[in-house]
Amino acid sequence: MEGCWRLLDDGRGYRVTLRDDHPYFSHHRVRGWKVLPGVVYLELALGAVARQKPDFHPGFLDEVVWLRPVLAGAPETEIDIRLLPAGPGRIDFRIEHGHEVCGSGVLNVAAVSTCTDHLATPLSVRNQIDEQTGDHFPGSAVYAAFADMGIVYGPCFRRISYVQRQSNKALSWLGNHDGIFLGWAGLLDCAFQAGMAISIGERRESLMPYSLGRLILHQALPDHALDRAFVLTEKLSPFRTNLTVFDEAYTPLLSVFDLGVKPSHLQ
The missing domain is CATH 3.10.129.120 (Thiol Ester Dehydrase; Chain A)
Structure with missing residues (x-):
């Protein structure tokens, strides 16, 4: 996925910066707002795992919830993807923006x-x-x-x-x-x-x-x-x-x- 990726200070995930003219915002408008598509939360989680744990190959995701939308309200929008090991073959992920949790779920290893x-x-x-x-x-x-x-x-x-x-x-x-x-x-x-x-x-x-x-x-x-x-x-x-x-x-x-x-x- 395009955008600027930086490792979080605690090493447990990444901060991604997207411009407000990125297609994920400019090609997806709800009631006039530029809204990050919910599916991008999943793409961000999968991309973060691929970067940080290349030997972890997700077979399915579950327990996914979208709590609030990420809106483009400035020239650039910062989104944090936090990865938290949850047991053998499981990683919890959280999508955060503006110090709020916007979504979460679980990545699972499976054939x-x-x-x-x-x-x-x-x-x-x-x-x-x-x-x-x-x-x-x-x-x-x-x-x-x-x-x-x-x-x-x-x-x-x-x-x-x-x-x-x-x-x-x-x-x-x-x-x-x-x-x-x-x-x-x-x-x-x-x-x-x-x-x-x-x-x-x-x-x-x-x-x-x-x-x-x-x-x-x-x-x-x-x-x-x-x-x-x-x-x-x-x-x-x-x-x-x-x-x-x-x-x-x-x-x-x-x-x-x-x-x-x-x-x-x-x-």
Whole structure:
């Protein structure tokens, strides 16, 4: 991840400095505010572990909570990532800004797996949607609906090509439209967007993530950006979803279990 990284004084993590024109701020606005995407908290935690403990290979994250947003209110924003060993194969992480804890979770060592038993949403859902749905939204309609909710995405996070819905399930294709490929944060943020797109027409609040039961990395994080991917989403309740992200070859990349969202309090 771009930005200036400095080791914290106690050696237990890093301070990252991002400019307010960084795409993570300028391409992600909620109610007019430049808001650091929630998925970047996870990218920061994974990046900090990779720098400080290169032999620690996370297989999944759990107990993730987003407590408050990080807003760009100055030319530069400083974010602290604290890493705290929590037992064999476990590291707690905290994301802090302005002396406040903004989010936290646990990184866990585990063998990555493409086993279908570990998918949040099975590949069979794709066939169900293709065979039964007549509910189709092009990307332009999806992002117009998000803008109506007060969420405006720039090119880095505007990668949904279309969404098909069938009852409480959805298929979303993510693509490279204008030379901007899908990096880790863009891929995961668009997957979270797909979790909101399944409810288009039902709500108009600006929704933001607040909890995540588990995120499984079915493969090690790619060291290059992707051209295309697709997301299968299943809504568990009005504010909770499961989702799995696949590459073009139908290989699962990551699964998110029990993603919780709630209306933003930003005005």
